Amino acid sequence: MSTQTLIPTTIDPQAASFAARFGLQAPLAEMVGHLKQHVPGLQSVVVEYAPAYDTGEDGILIQAWCNAAQPPQQQYWQQFSDWKTARFSADVWRHVTLILSCDERHGG
Amino acid sequence: MAGRNFLNVARFVLSGQSEYHWRAAVIHAYYALFLECRDALLAWGQNPAQGQNVHAWARLRFAYSSSADLKKIAGALDKLVRLRNKASYELTATALFSSPATAQDAIQTAEHELALLDQILADPLRRQAAITSLPP
Numbered sequence: 126m127s128t129q130t131l132i133p134t135t136i137d138p139q140a141a142s143f144a145a146r147f148g149l150q151a152p153l154a155e156m157v158g159h160l161k162q163h164v165p166g167l168q169s170v171v172v173e174y175a176p177a178y179d180t181g182e183d184g185i186l187i188q189a190w191c192n193a194a195q196p197p198q199q200q201y202w203q204q205f206s207d208w209k210t211a212r213f214s215a216d217v218w219r220h221v222t223l224i225l226s227c228d229e230r231h232g233g
Numbered sequence: 234m235a236g237r238n239f240l241n242v243a244r245f246v247l248s249g250q251s252e253y254h255w256r257a258a259v260i261h262a263y264y265a266l267f268l269e270c271r272d273a274l275l276a277w278g279q280n281p282a283q284g285q286n287v288h289a290w291a292r293l294r295f296a297y298s299s300s301a302d303l304k305k306i307a308g309a310l311d312k313l314v315r316l317r318n319k320a321s322y323e324l325t326a327t328a329l330f331s332s333p334a335t336a337q338d339a340i341q342t343a344e345h346e347l348a349l350l351d352q353i354l355a356d357p358l359r360r361q362a363a364i365t366s367l368p369p
Contacts, residue, residue: 178318181289186315190328199341206308215296215304222315226335228328 132161132170139174140185143220152217153185159208164201164225166191175222184220191227198225236268237347243340247333256320258336262343263317266310267291269350277364288314300366302353309346313339 134157144150157170168190175186191198202225209218243261246254271291281290292314295307316339319329329335353359 175315175318176322177289178322179286179288180314180318181286181292184315188329199338199345202312202338202342206312207305210301210304210308215293215307218308219293219296219311222311224312224316224329226329226338228332228334 132167134170134172136172137174140172143174143183143185147220149185149217149220152213153221155212156205156209156221156223157187160187160189160205160223163204163208164189164191166227168192182219184222187221187223189223189225191225193227198227201225234269234272236272237265239268240265240340240343240347243336243343247336247340252326252330255330255333255336258333259313259316259320259330259339262336262339263310263313266306266313266343266346269347270295270306270310273350273354274367277367279367294367297368298363298366300363302349302359303363303366306346306350309342313342 144153153172157172160170161167170190171188173186173188175184177183191201202223205223205225209221209223212218239261243258243265246261247258249255249257267288271287274291274294279294281287292307292310295303295310298304298307316329316335319327353363
């Protein structure tokens with residue numbers, strides 16, 4: 126079994142429904158897979174629905190948690206964001222956002 | 234442009250000792266970048282359609298440009314707007330705001346992208362290329 130499959134991943138039903146409505150299941154799976162492959166110290170991934178509130182568009186939020194021993198998350202977030210915008214059209218990537226956080230309660 | 238002054242407020246409240254200080258820092262970091270992007274678009278002759286949500290308008294103008302720089306800024310706006318929404322509206326306890334780390338990251342992201350926007354604005358060739366890269 127690869128390390129990737131050991132990282133707990135949760136997808137909430139509203140996020141799954143949003144992904145189905147916009148045909149985002151495959152891109153979303155690819156994004157989560159990419160994250161697991163390229164972010165060291167990844168401890169868990171939660172995919173949730175992100176309401177628009179007053180900012181115009183709802184979407185999907187990938188919340189990824191690293192252990193606290195990892196270097197600042199900005200570098201890995203930027204790498205992921207650059208990959209995402211190069212790999213997918215704006216019609217796809219505009220709907221999916223990553224928040225990458227490090228926290229001692231998530232291992233390390 | 235004036236929007237970046239919210240970054241000073243973000244840095245100031247970051248030194249506070251509560252979840253709500255750190256939430257406020259995230260909110261101000263988002264507005265610093267968003268308002269600068271909005272004002273750049275307005276200065277470039279772009280205007281939202283009547284009734285269009287201005288947050289989404291600014292983010293999507295950058296997202297659908299053909300410029301790698303503007304797409305990069307759009308990605309950061311996207312991250313910050315989601316964090317801002319959580320900070321402003323989702324008030325149940327979350328590890329995201331249990332320490333200053335998320336706020337520090339949001340401020341760093343806003344600083345980084347404002348520096349990129351400044352480079353574009355300061356260079357007439359890059360600025361013109363950015364304007365041309367926007368969708369019709």
